[in-house]
Amino acid sequence: MRLLLVEDDQMIGGSMQHGLKNTGLAVDWVRDGKSAELALGNGVYDLMILDLGLPHKGGLELLTQLRQQGNDLPVLIVTARDTVEDKVAGLNIGADDYLVKPFDFNELNARVNAIMRRRSGRGNPVIVYGGLTLDPITHQSTLHGQPVGLSAKEFALLRALMAVPGAVLS
Ligand code: CA
Numbered sequence: 660m661r662l663l664l665v666e667d668d669q670m671i672g673g674s675m676q677h678g679l680k681n682t683g684l685a686v687d688w689v690r691d692g693k694s695a696e697l698a699l700g701n702g703v704y705d706l707m708i709l710d711l712g713l714p715h716k717g718g719l720e721l722l723t724q725l726r727q728q729g730n731d732l733p734v735l736i737v738t739a740r741d742t743v744e745d746k747v748a749g750l751n752i753g754a755d756d757y758l759v760k761p762f763d764f765n766e767l768n769a770r771v772n773a774i775m776r777r778r779s780g781r782g783n784p785v786i787v788y789g790g791l792t793l794d795p796i797t798h799q800s801t802l803h804g805q806p807v808g809l810s811a812k813e814f815a816l817l818r819a820l821m822a823v824p825g826a827v828l829s
Contacts, residue, residue, distance in 0.1 A: 660775065661685040663707045665695040665721070666737070667714055671760065675708070675737075678764045679771070692716025699725065704732060706774060708767075709754070711738040711745070719752060726753040733774045737767070741829050743816070750815040756822055759829065766823070773822060786821045793821055 662679060666672035667690045676686045687702060689695050691714040699707070711718035722734055736749045741759040749757050755774045758767060777795070786793045790803040798814055800807040809817065820828060 660705045661687065661703065662771075663695065663698055663702060663704045664688045665690075665692070665707065665713065665718065666710045667691060667712070668710070674764075675767065678768070682768055684771075690714070692718070692721050695721055696724075699730070699732070706733045706735065706771060708735050708737055708771070711736060711740055711749070719748065722749070722752050722754060733778050735767075735770055735774060737762070746819060747812055747815050750819060751811070757819055766826070770822065786818070788821050788824050791821070793818060 662684050664672060664676055664679070664686050666675060666688065669690075672688055672690065676688045679686045687698060687704075689698050693715040695707075695709075695713075696716065698704075709718045709722060713721075718736065718738065722736075725732065725734070731753075734754045735756045735758060736754045737758045737760060738745070738749075739760045746757045746759075755777070756770050758770055786795065791800070791807075793800045793814075795818060798811075800809055800814065800817065
């Protein structure tokens with residue numbers, strides 16, 4: 660599996676690349692938005708890990724452009740921007756998940772694996788927690804079998820929370 664890591668911070672990028680390689684993944688690391696654009700044009704990737712604050716072209720702009728081109732490459736945003744608005748914007752634009760710095764590497768690894776599991780079609784794409792279900796494809800949610808009416812923003816938040824059950828998110 661090949662990952663594109665887009666991160667301009669030398670130390671964070673280095674440790675992420677090192678950790679991900681140790682889990683057996685091939686990792687190409689680029690340090691700005693323009694280089695990411697080029698890499699996406701040439702490379703065949705299974706997942707992109709995307710910082711938002713980047714030189715030359717920001718992460719949200721890059722992601723918007725990618726989705727407008729019809730490219731559905733799985734994207735995990737990893738950024739220091741931790742407001743709910745940023746998360747919702749990222750998820751609404753088409754990110755698969757969102758992780759806030761500083762983070763534990765084990766959590767990064769778990770989220771990467773979860774995205775790949777969902778995308779590979781192995782296992783049910785419907786996320787289940789207790790009596791609550793959430794279908795990321797149809798945007799339907801049920802509680803004990805009864806439909807729950809959620810706004811787009813509520814759905815995005817619930818999805819972010821259910822991706823890491825038990826975790827405390829700001
Ligand atoms: Ca950055």
